[in-house]
Amino acid sequence: MLKRILIWVAIIVVGLIGYAAKNAFGIADQTIWLTMLALMLVLVSFQFDGRLNALEERVIQKDYSGIKALIEEGKRHRPQHQQPKSLVEGGAVKSFITAAHEVLFEDFRWFGATLNQHIAEPWAVEELNDTDVRGIEGPEVGRRYQVYYNACRMGTMQVTTGGHEWIFRPETFAENRQARVEVDLNYLRFVPYTDTHSLISTVALFIGKFGDDGDVARAKASAVATAALTGHLWESVRNPDIDMSFEFRTEGPYELLSDTTDHWKANGIDPFEKWDGDRSWADQNADA
Structure with missing residues (x-):
């Protein structure tokens, strides 16, 4: 939970910094929005990759089917x-x-x-x-x-x-x-x-x-x-x-x-x- 809060706080801070930079240097709104969108896509990509790795660790396991067959059905x-x-x-x-x-x-x-x-x-x-x-x-x-x-x-x-x-x-x-x-x-x-x-x-x-x-x-x-x-x-x-x-x-x-x-x-x-x-x-x- 704390990790999510910190992520959103970081996004807001980046947004505020971007808005201040826009006013200070006269940067176009389109450039600011594209930059923020790129940052959000990077964050989403990291989140998705972490969840995918965790899922693979759960699903990809050693195949014990042969061992189980020897134990359960073998003579x-x-x-x-x-x-x-x-x-x-x-x-x-x-x-x-x-x-x-x-x-x-x-x-x-x-x-x-x-x-x-x-x-x-x-x-x-x-x-x-x-x-x-x-x-x-x-x-x-x-x-x-x-x-x-x-x-x-x-x-x-x-x-x-x-x-x-x-x-x-x-x-x-x-x-x-x-x-x-x-x-x-x-x-x-x-x-x-x-x-x-x-x-x-x-x-x-x-x-x-x-x-x-x-x-x-x-x-x-x-x-x-x-x-x-x-x-x-x-x-x-x-x-x-x-x-x-x-x-x-x-x-x-x-x-x-x-x-x-x-x-x-x-x-x-x-x-x-x-x-x-x-x-x-x-x-x-x-x-x-």
């Missing part, structure tokens, strides 16, 4: 795990590997299969043959995964050692195990909220403390996922011109993952041999 991706047989085989620098990394590597051998058992139907977590991962302050050692929603590759997930004690006393890691999981996803705005919540809350549940009350642990994991997704939504609305990626970080003693792994071992179940690291209820031969 679910069957995970093709490429599990590394060892940390070195996966590319980890041998001098970086400690006893803590070896413990974590073994503990998360079935993590991808575990997630595929519990997350919403369209998701698929696929392990990569990559143990040379990106840490907080530089190269790290752990496991990496690709994350799919139906036919769309959404991003990555990685697991590294959590906490700080392992840095100074890696040999004691087995007594106080902590893992850090990082999830980085794109195109999340095209995925239904309940499905997204399922993935993030499941990660939080299996990585955090579980204790004796499963309902409490599930409620906490749900709250963590809700908070993370709310924050992402807020930032997406606050920065509508930026294609926001979703980042989720969590640390914990991964008690439920350990319990699940122990249960499978006690019953002679290898989820990769029995279910190809995928959902146990999926017909593995349906689309062979």
Whole structure:
């Protein structure tokens, strides 16, 4: 509003100056009117150009039709795990590997299969043959995964050692195990909220403390996922011109993952041999 007032004030001032100049120098009325008309046309041109640029910024956006088709209509991706047989085989620098990394590597051998058992139907977590991962302050050692929603590759997930004690006393890691999981996803705005919540809350549940009350642990994991997704939504609305990626970080003693792994071992179940690291209820031969 103030900007408009200032513009009109400027026009009036220019008009008054022109009128004074006309009287002082005897300039013809036609010349004065033509000059004022030219100035007004210049101002209108600037205004029109600014509005047109603003409209183009709103209308001209990246074409996501192909991504949306993969997410909404694409066939679910069957995970093709490429599990590394060892940390070195996966590319980890041998001098970086400690006893803590070896413990974590073994503990998360079935993590991808575990997630595929519990997350919403369209998701698929696929392990990569990559143990040379990106840490907080530089190269790290752990496991990496690709994350799919139906036919769309959404991003990555990685697991590294959590906490700080392992840095100074890696040999004691087995007594106080902590893992850090990082999830980085794109195109999340095209995925239904309940499905997204399922993935993030499941990660939080299996990585955090579980204790004796499963309902409490599930409620906490749900709250963590809700908070993370709310924050992402807020930032997406606050920065509508930026294609926001979703980042989720969590640390914990991964008690439920350990319990699940122990249960499978006690019953002679290898989820990769029995279910190809995928959902146990999926017909593995349906689309062979």
